Amino acid sequence: MAKIGFYPLDIDEKEGIRLFGRTEDGKRIMVIDKSYKPYFYIIPEKEINLEKFVNKIKDVEVEEQGIYYTIEDLEVIEKEYESRNVKAIKVTVDKTSSIRVIKNELKNLPEVKEILEWDIQTYKKYLIDREITPLTLCSAEGTITEAKEGLELRGTVNQESEKAYEKYKILAFDIEIYGFLGDEENSNNPIISLALYGSNDYKKVITWKKFKDADENVEVVASEAELIERFKEHILGYQPDFLVGYYSDGFDFPQLKERARKYKIKLDLGADGSNVNFSKKGRTKSSKISGIVHLDIYKFISTIMAGSLHLDSYSLDMVSNEILGDGKLSMNFIDINEAWEKGSIKEICDYNLHDSKLTFQLTEKILPNLVEMVKIIGINIFDVCRLSYGQLVENYLIRRAKEFNVLIPNKPSGDIIAVRRVHTYQGGFVMEPKPGLYENLVVLDFMSLYPSIIVSKNISPSSLNKSKGYKSPDIVEESGRKVNYYFDKKESFIPSVIKDIILRRQRIKEILKGKKDSVLKARSYGLKTIMNAAYGYYAFFGARWYSKECASAITAFAREYIQEAIKGAEKFGLNVIYADTDGFAAVLNKKTENDILNFLDKLNDELPGLMELELEDFYKRGIFVSKKGEGSGAKKKYALINKDGELKIIGFETVRRDWSFIARKTQKKVLEIILKENDGEKAMNYVKDVISKLRKKEVKIKDLIIFTQLRMKLEDYVQIGPHVSVARKMQKKGVKVGVGSPIWFVIKSGKGMIRDKADIPENVKEGGYDEDYYVNNQIVPSVERIFDVLKYNKEDLIKDKTQSSLGDF
DNA sequence: GAGCATCGGGG
DNA sequence: GTGTACGATGCTC
Numbered sequence: 001m002a003k004i005g006f007y008p009l010d011i012d013e014k015e016g017i018r019l020f021g022r023t024e025d026g027k028r029i030m031v032i033d034k035s036y037k038p039y040f041y042i043i044p045e046k047e048i049n050l051e052k053f054v055n056k057i058k059d060v061e062v063e064e065q066g067i068y069y070t071i072e073d074l075e076v077i078e079k080e081y082e083s084r085n086v087k088a089i090k091v092t093v094d095k096t097s098s099i100r101v102i103k104n105e106l107k108n109l110p111e112v113k114e115i116l117e118w119d120i121q122t123y124k125k126y127l128i129d130r131e132i133t134p135l136t137l138c139s140a141e142g143t144i145t146e147a148k149e150g151l152e153l154r155g156t157v158n159q160e161s162e163k164a165y166e167k168y169k170i171l172a173f174d175i176e177i178y179g180f181l182g183d184e185e186n187s188n189n190p191i192i193s194l195a196l197y198g199s200n201d202y203k204k205v206i207t208w209k210k211f212k213d214a215d216e217n218v219e220v221v222a223s224e225a226e227l228i229e230r231f232k233e234h235i236l237g238y239q240p241d242f243l244v245g246y247y248s249d250g251f252d253f254p255q256l257k258e259r260a261r262k263y264k265i266k267l268d269l270g271a272d273g274s275n276v277n278f279s280k281k282g283r284t285k286s287s288k289i290s291g292i293v294h295l296d297i298y299k300f301i302s303t304i305m306a307g308s309l310h311l312d313s314y315s316l317d318m319v320s321n322e323i324l325g326d327g328k329l330s331m332n333f334i335d336i337n338e339a340w341e342k343g344s345i346k347e348i349c350d351y352n353l354h355d356s357k358l359t360f361q362l363t364e365k366i367l368p369n370l371v372e373m374v375k376i377i378g379i380n381i382f383d384v385c386r387l388s389y390g391q392l393v394e395n396y397l398i399r400r401a402k403e404f405n406v407l408i409p410n411k412p413s414g415d416i417i418a419v420r421r422v423h424t425y426q427g428g429f430v431m432e433p434k435p436g437l438y439e440n441l442v443v444l445d446f447m448s449l450y451p452s453i454i455v456s457k458n459i460s461p462s463s464l465n466k467s468k469g470y471k472s473p474d475i476v477e478e479s480g481r482k483v484n485y486y487f488d489k490k491e492s493f494i495p496s497v498i499k500d501i502i503l504r505r506q507r508i509k510e511i512l513k514g515k516k517d518s519v520l521k522a523r524s525y526g527l528k529t530i531m532n533a534a535y536g537y538y539a540f541f542g543a544r545w546y547s548k549e550c551a552s553a554i555t556a557f558a559r560e561y562i563q564e565a566i567k568g569a570e571k572f573g574l575n576v577i578y579a580d581t582d583g584f585a586a587v588l589n590k591k592t593e594n595d596i597l598n599f600l601d602k603l604n605d606e607l608p609g610l611m612e613l614e615l616e617d618f619y620k621r622g623i624f625v626s627k628k629g630e631g632s633g634a635k636k637k638y639a640l641i642n643k644d645g646e647l648k649i650i651g652f653e654t655v656r657r658d659w660s661f662i663a664r665k666t667q668k669k670v671l672e673i674i675l676k677e678n679d680g681e682k683a684m685n686y687v688k689d690v691i692s693k694l695r696k697k698e699v700k701i702k703d704l705i706i707f708t709q710l711r712m713k714l715e716d717y718v719q720i721g722p723h724v725s726v727a728r729k730m731q732k733k734g735v736k737v738g739v740g741s742p743i744w745f746v747i748k749s750g751k752g753m754i755r756d757k758a759d760i761p762e763n764v765k766e767g768g769y770d771e772d773y774y775v776n777n778q779i780v781p782s783v784e785r786i787f788d789v790l791k792y793n794k795e796d797l798i799k800d801k802t803q804s805s806l807g808d809f
Numbered sequence: 810g811a812g813c814a815t816c817g818g819g820g
Numbered sequence: 821g822t823g824t825a826c827g828a829t830g831c832t833c
Binding site for chain 2: 174175176177178179189245246247248249250251252254255298299302313314315316332333334336337
Binding site for chain 1: 821822823824825826827
């Protein structure tokens with residue numbers, strides 16, 4: 001028997017619970033723990049004799065194709081379920097596969113009311129019950145054997161301390177392919193280059209076409225098959241803890257899988273010699289390797305981090321520009337194809353390596369967030385990386401349920417989900433902005449409004465009742481009936497958990513004041529993310545703890561609070577012009593900034609404990625434009641400039657690439673002139689200038705290009721938009737066009753439908769564009785609503801400066 | 810305002 | 821549950 005300290009990096013189940021990790025001196029270790037027995041709970045019918053029932057089922061055993069599934073233990077346990085104390089029967093079985101079989105055997109017995117906790121993966125329950133946190137110091141005790149892949153220990157695991165693993169070995173990778181994307185055709189496209197980037201300047205590019213000016217880190221192999229083999233060798237040689245890609249679940253690994261299959265190469269990268277495991281859940285694929293944690297950071301960034309990043313796109317280029325201040329090298333996929341054909345392989349290698357470098361650097365930046373999330377939720381980083389908001393909250397609640405002795409509800413069935421999807425309820429309070437240009441504004445926000453309502457009104461499915469406790473404001477149900485919900489004042493599970501998070505985060509923020517600590521910062525971020533997702537979780541149709549009543553009570557309380565705050569502000573002398581859910585913007589009138597701070601202090605004294613209205617910022621000027629779609633929860637669309645001259649542009653489509661460059665630039669410039677200089681006339685003249693240049697055919701074709709991507713096979717299109725029409729022309733010219741092909745086009749001058757006038761930029765001579773299209777469909781719509789505010793109308797814009805007296809037609 | 814179509818990430 | 825599977829947004833009627 002030996003005892004060894006290690007950090008679990010990943011966990012799964014095969015033969016028993018398997019934990020893959022690193023020992024303190026950096027050796028790879030696989031621990032197999034067979035001591036854990038899976039279980040589920042039976043909620044019996046009320047009136048039955050428990051002892052008799054336990055006796056009746058204790059010998060239940062099922063045989064299927066020679067395999068025996070047995071019950072190992074039965075125990076009556078007091079638990080809380082749906083706000084009641086219940087006597088539940090804990091059914092411990094011999095192995096994970098027995099859960100399903102035994103459950104099916106028992107579920108139809110008359111004594112059984114419900115069966116719970118059978119649908120939670122065993123490795124997750126193991127982590128909870130044994131109180132093990134991945135990535136932190138554990139110990140394993142048992143018999144050790146040493147193999148070339150690392151240590152193998154059979155025995156048991158204990159949590160040793162909170163000490164976190166630090167020396168992560170990260171290896172980022174990226175592939176380039178030749179050809180065009182498309183679901184089926186994809187497999188025919190060869191991988192032409194593969195790059196790896198790791199710590200300590202580890203760089204490798206593998207390609208299979210010889211070229212002259214190759215760097216030392218480039219390996220030229222004989223074929224694509226050899227490229228895949230080398231990839232495997234490098235991974236086994238480098239022994240990363242984390243193998244990281246950007247959209248690698250969706251592209252790189254599936255592509256590697258297809259190409260490896262073609263050459264009959266095994267992708268046996270697992271520490272136990274197993275192949276990469278590909279799985280598909282709905283639209284989302286994932287690739288898992290035993291013992292090497294494959295992370296697709298695109299998933300984490302585009303779902304969880306998106307909540308705080310607010311980018312228009314989560315492409316590697318956009319994200320790395322935002323987080324690292326460095327973007328991709330400028331090469332599109334046509335360039336890659338051409339470079340491969342021409343033999344400019346160096347270009348491809350550089351591009352490929354740079355992408356994997358960006359992926360590596362992004363991983364280093366966001367890893368603290370991932371790691372803290374792992375420590376908070378207590379599941380493995382592979383899962384954390386791929387969580388949705390709903391799963392984030394749910395996994396956290398599942399982990400905390402044990403200490404509250406609460407039974408976990410089952411996942412809803414398809415029927416229940418279908419019913420839940422249909423039902424709606426009223427959302428946040430939105431005050432339509434009176435469109436206009438305003439001076440001297442203040443924006444005030446409730447800090448964590450929804451979470452603090454959950455806590456201060458104890459809102460949860462288990463405290464919900466008909467007549468006592470906190471009473472919600474009037475809620476109008478779908479039927480039109482007015483109701484009030486009540487929430488018992490005795491603190492219940494979910495509000496307690498949220499309160500915990502809020503307090504824990506306040507303590508962290510207190511420590512962080514005037515100090516820099518990236519770990520604590522990441523922890524605070526993780527806690528905030530979970531807490532802010534809690535309200536949405538109640539309303540999420542797939543949630544175990546779903547409650548439309550709770551969700552609608554939260555928004556009802558929130559509407560009341562924001563409206564009260566607005567009333568208070570107006571009484572105080574501010575002029576509120578816009579509000580959305582948890583905050584509002586107001587004109588200062590004659591009030592000073594100091595007055596505002598005093599107003600906040602006074603108002604906050606009157607609010608319940610955890611609730612607080614905060615100062616977001618003071619603004620010199622702001623423009624609020626009219627919205628297209630009215631109604632609650634409508635998206636914000638306004639722009640503000642603060643005292644430092646920083647612009648805050650919300651909801652304008654200035655950066656969408658399906659608008660021509662000239663339209664985007666014009667919109668941005670107009671907002672800038674209006675906010676910075678408050679000169680509507682100048683902004684107007686700027687637009688008129690652009691229009692006049694367009695009419696005089698002075699605008700360069702490159703500023704007029706519109707970009708879209710093909711989403712279907714060309715022949716499947718029924719609706720022929722301009723991009724489809726252009727794609728057809730490209731195909732006729734012999735260009736390969738498939739799913740995902742990017743289409744750049746310009747609208748040429750001439751007669752007929754827009755789609756007939758659309759053409760690839762190369763076919764359009766300078767000045768050969770349709771100026772009417774660009775004026776009416778690009779420039780005017782992009783600035784129209786801004787000028788509405790300034791009381792100019794569309795005609796004013798289109799009128800030529802020099803001939804305005806001639807009238808419209 | 811419901812119902813249908815499109816699109817995301819990767820090359 | 822060896823079953824299914826996205827979610828947000830924009831356009832059209």
